[in-house]
Amino acid sequence: MAAGDLDRVVNLLARLPGLGPRSARRAMLHLMQKREALMVPLAEALASAARSVRTCSTCGNFDTVDPCSICQDPRRDPTQICVVEDVGDVWALERAAAFKGRYHVTGGVLSALDGVGPEDLNIDSLVARAAAPDVTEVILAMNATVDGQTTAHYIADRLAGTQVSVSRLAHGVPVGGELDYLDDGTLTQALKARQSL
């Protein structure tokens, strides 16, 4: 390997999820070949994002403003709060453009194995938000994993004393999915929650 500067970039790139040492070197070569078009803009965009992007103190989303643009947007329904595990899930739901309420990012899931307890997640702030008079529904959109569902149950318990109605995402056959490839749990849930036509 050549110069220290190159080494440093390769070592840092290799720490990104989805990149290893080999793909980090390939990425570095690509960056060097597109120095003005890609490398310099990426360096500037990273520095600018590191300076300007902050965590929304209301919902935990990332944005350049605090409260984030979703929390500030008067067109978003303030009566619904959708609870997700991390900011990537906010992005996924925003891409689907299926939800017009506001979000709450827990920042992870309860996990006895990893030693993550309720105090490590943004759950107290959710309970406080849910107590506001204009909030009527909390939608638990945790991942359909064991830890995700455990966390959803815990949050539902915590909200049991409040006036909000608590719901969760539907389980079922993914759109475009084939039955033969689905696991038993999904098929069972899809059958249980069948809808009349």
Next chain:
Amino acid sequence: MAAGDLDRVVNLLARLPGLGPRSARRAMLHLMQKREALMVPLAEALASAARSVRTCSTCGNFDTVDPCSICQDPRRDPTQICVVEDVGDVWALERAAAFKGRYHVTGGVLSALDGVGPEDLNIDSLVARAAAPDVTEVILAMNATVDGQTTAHYIADRLAGTQVSVSRLAHGVPVGGELDYLDDGTLTQALKARQSL
């Protein structure tokens, strides 16, 4: 998707080889979670590399100095030049630490389909270097692809009039490789080039 700064980083990351839109978003979330430990250093390392790293005017390698540290190193054998397609191949050979001569990076391979002709590659400069009195051997280390071998043949032809001996890397069974998984061409070459014990 959220703020413009985040969008810009994700879009630029998605243009790296090996990353698509989804993995670029994952990388961005990871960067935001390790802002001080990873994002800021990466931005600085990229900016610093973009400023300081240049192409060696002798061999085409990347380094912060020109001529590069390999071309400048008096301990490297000046009689041997190893010709490779791109800088990644220099890194690969340097990792193997099997070659103590100097390099020449063509910057690609001849390709009629992609419209890459000899004038698009650093071949004239190689012929000029090979004409120097202290150079005795040119080792063609192009990839074992059709275009790589075509390029190697073309370079060998160009060097036919000079005093240097021209060689190429051996074909054969990769170390640790199993015969059953090798293609016919490799097996044929390995048999032809068998070595007596």
